Amino acid sequence: MSGQTSLNTQLQSQGQQLTNLQIGLTTATSLLTKIQTGLGSIQSYLGDLATSPAANQFNIPTSELHNQQMETVYDTYMSANRHLTEITVVLKVDPSSQAAIRDVKRLTKDLQAQLKATNLSDATVAVGGQSAQNVDLSNLATSDFWRTALIMSLGIFLVLVFFTRSVLQPIMIILTLLGTYFTSISLTDWITRAWLDTSMLSWNTPFFTFIMIVALGVDYSIFLMMRYRDEQRRSPQTPVVNIHHAAQAVGTVVMSAVVILSGTFAALIPSGVMTLIQVAIAVIIGLILLLTALPLVMSAYIRLTYGAQSSQN
Template sequence: GASKLNTGVSSASTGASQLSSGLGSLQGQIPTLTSAISALDAGTNKLTNNSAALVSGANQLASGANQVASGSSQVTTGLTTLKGQVPTLVSAISALDAGTNKLVANSATLNSGASQVASGNEQMYTSIQSLVGQMQTLQDGLKTASDGTKTINTGVGSANSYLTGLKDSAAAKTYYVPKSTLKGKTYKSALKAYMSGNNHATKLTIVLNENPSSKSAMDKVTAIQKQATNSLKGTALDGATIAIGGQTSETNDTQAIASSDFVRTAAIMLVGILIALMVITRSVLQPFYILGTLLLAYIMSLSITRILSNWFLGQSMLTWNTPFFGFIMLIALGVDYSIFLMMKYREFDNSAATPSTRIVRASAVIGAVVLSAALILSGTFAALMPSGVLTLIQVAMVVIIGLIILVFAIPTIIPSLIRLTYPLTDRMEDETTAEKQTKRNRQ
């Protein structure tokens, strides 16, 4: 056993010598390792200079490398005592070398990331600068809004004061002007433009949104006149004179005057004709039948003339004097034809024929006269149409259409209406006895 122990001790001595030799070699390579670590530190410092984001980490890595370098001498000194820790140190150095290699391999990626970080920082700076300008604009807008709010607050206060004064004023439902406005220069200049020198008369300018010559515009003028008159009732201006001027008012006044003259003239004509017909026909009902027929023909001709004027002349309304002259012409001509009929009716008064037979015979005789006169007068009034004057054209149309209606109305409607004045037992007798002369009982 001693021999074996001696042999083992020799082997251990030999191994210790070899370990000592290896440690010596390792100690000789420690400066090289230190130099490599220094180079790594320099490269790390360059990488730190290229990336602001890696400065802190690179400094820490350099500090750690320096600590490793300074600790290498201590490791060399304590290698004899720390022989059992050499494999661990070797493994740590290998791991450090591998980590350094990985760091070097990833330096390009880190550099790209650092560039992206720098670019992002630049964009963020630009955005912050733009945001600063927008914040300034926002600040100016908020200042303007604050000033506007103050103005609105002032206006609301003025409106509140105005509404309070309007509520307490007697003119709350008509027209109210605050005292401050009444004493202002602007209102005084307006008063000079719309008030007389003694402030006893005022003028209001009204612009209608319609054709000034249309019927609806004239109706509005009449409505304004009534509204103004009604608004002054019960006030200090009750009974004041209200006058409306302008084109529409003048047209409306002309129409009112023409309508008044027409009604007055028509009434005088109808009453005079009625009395004359009562004398001629010696009847009370027959003149009403005749005038009724004439008025019906007049209304129909006037309506047809308005339709034709709208279709062919492009005029939806009749001129203001067309109804007046049309009435005079048509009634005068129609009365003449009716008188002719009734005079012929009276010529058969001494015959044995009944009234029905006599009126039919009178119509048969007078029909040719009426038709001839209507044709001649129609041609005469038709000569007015080429004149180009709208009133003459419409009056001619009223007369011509009215004559055409009377040609058929007088021989048919008047005999039918006269027939109603006699009992139903009055039948038309034989023509052979109708011509027999007899003296009629006039009781």
């Protein structure tokens, strides 16, 4: 009897344990369902976060802002008063390349745009390093170039108006000089990329090339137009004939000057300095273009302007 009583007691205990196990499994199933629901919510949140601007931000929990490791980071990348922050960016491209200049410009604009939506909207963004210096040089050279080009063009126009006693002739001469410059600098850029294995022109090449081509072109144009005025005073011929005589008379002198100057600038090519090589190539091309363009353009201008008078005579 005692053994049967003990067996019944054990069976009742096992039954209670099975009941508890069943309750536990039911609870575990409910928890797993909640976990699955939570994972679904997290996945949905992460999916929405990936397509939102917040995904581009790096957020640090408040509890982690003042631990010892973060203080070490602050001391490394921030000033003592925590008003200046340094961020190191390593570009994948050559820091001296044109691609690096574009990346730095885009990075600066993106950073300024991102800060506008934060508490640091009034912060000043400064970018340093070799690529940033190239950007500054490029911007400085561009602004100086256009300012110099404007001042030179205006000054040359006034001088030519004084010598030629005309307004249209200086305009034609300046347009010819500008066309010669842009043609020569474009050809130089192509030669630099194709034969000199360089991805771009030096930052100061356009500036010095413009000064040389325009200065020499103005001299040639003044020689041509002054000789044309002399022909007009001395000869009863038509303006078309006189400009042809002037071009023939000045052509020998100009051609000699072009040959001498081309040889002088060609001596800069073996220097190995890329800026001097590019300026020499551009000026030589510009001189050759001026030698042919100025007489042709001015002769065509005189022919179109005085054509009717020529036919009447």
